[in-house]
Amino acid sequence: MDHLQSHRMEMLSIAVALVAIGAGCLDPESFKEFKLVKRVQLSHNVAKFTFALPTPTSILGLPIGQHMSCRGIDSLGEEVIKAYTPTTLDSDIGYFELVIKMYPQGRMSHHFRQLREGDYLAVKGPKGRFKYQPGQVRAFGMLAGGTGITPMFQVARAILENPDDKTNIHLVYANVTFEDILLKEEIDNLAASFPNRFKVYYVLNNLNQSLEGWEGGIGFVSKEMIQTHCPAPAPDIKILRCGPPPMNKAMAAHLNDLGYTTQMQFQF
Structure with missing residues (x-):
């Protein structure tokens, strides 16, 4: 457990340093596409989607507690954009994960239902007002x-x-x-x-x-x-x-x- 925590902290330190020099993969102004490499169905309407970053050592570059915009196509063929928060951190290098609940009438839910391994998801960010610094509250x-x-x-x-x-x-x-x-x-x-x-x-x-x-x-x-x-x-x-x-x-x-x-x- 100590070794695992030490490794995670080392990765987190590297990730923080990379974010500081602007090495994250996100762009707040334009959408970038990421490849779906794994899809795991967790229940009848929930799935976990794992997306690859450009290299095994890349980080997403999403500050803690912030989210990103995902772009897709609804059942009518129209563009839809919705905000999601990954369940991964920048200490999880080389990939990011989204746990998505897909609603019957959800416009973005339709897009995620259609996503298959090998497909790409367009993402833009980071977004959000939440700013977190360790120890800022008890x-x-x-x-x-x-x-x-x-x-x-x-x-x-x-x-x-x-x-x-x-x-x-x-x-x-x-x-x-x-x-x-x-x-x-x-x-x-x-x-x-x-x-x-x-x-x-x-x-x-x-x-x-x-x-x-x-x-x-x-x-x-x-x-x-x-x-x-x-x-x-x-x-x-x-x-x-x-x-x-x-x-x-x-x-x-x-x-x-x-x-x-x-x-x-x-x-x-």
């Missing part, structure tokens, strides 16, 4: 819904894999059903590897089956859940939220009622 509370987990996972990985960053993380992750939980194995591995610094609380809207021993929440994320599982309001904490618009609106109201100032909140 703790993060994270309120994620559905595919809103991807920026949270990226930030959590970056923090936990940096031995110099002591930030604690409290994740509340809501989904409709158990099957909808994205990256569950990876999230649980982080919780097991960093039990004192990373806590996760799952919430299911519909517990439509008997999940023996289920210890998570049921229904919608409530003020009480936030109080119990997120750091209390303080100048040195921040609550991040990312989910469907109705959830974002409800979480903002809950946070305001609980005394979290606008400076303590950030919405992806």
Whole structure:
């Protein structure tokens, strides 16, 4: 474990240095194409897409917590552009990965459903208002819904894999059903590897089956859940939220009622 963490930190240091001299593969002004080298179906409507960078030592050049625009063609043959956050970091050299949930009527979902290994995806970036520096807060509370987990996972990985960053993380992750939980194995591995610094609380809207021993929440994320599982309001904490618009609106109201100032909140 120590050797693996040391190797990751070495790769992260190299990646940071390369970003500093502008060696990332992204262009904020124009789309660049990346080849799909592996597609793994994770469930009936979720797949992991692995894209190759130009060389085995290339890095994407995406700052922590930021996203990129992906361009595709919808079912009517019209161009569509949508923002996504990779689940990989710049310490993952030579490739990047997207975990995509494909909705029946989603315009960009159609494009990803059609993508096959060997095809190319047009990408532009980085984009986003989130700026992260290690140790800038004592703790993060994270309120994620559905595919809103991807920026949270990226930030959590970056923090936990940096031995110099002591930030604690409290994740509340809501989904409709158990099957909808994205990256569950990876999230649980982080919780097991960093039990004192990373806590996760799952919430299911519909517990439509008997999940023996289920210890998570049921229904919608409530003020009480936030109080119990997120750091209390303080100048040195921040609550991040990312989910469907109705959830974002409800979480903002809950946070305001609980005394979290606008400076303590950030919405992806």
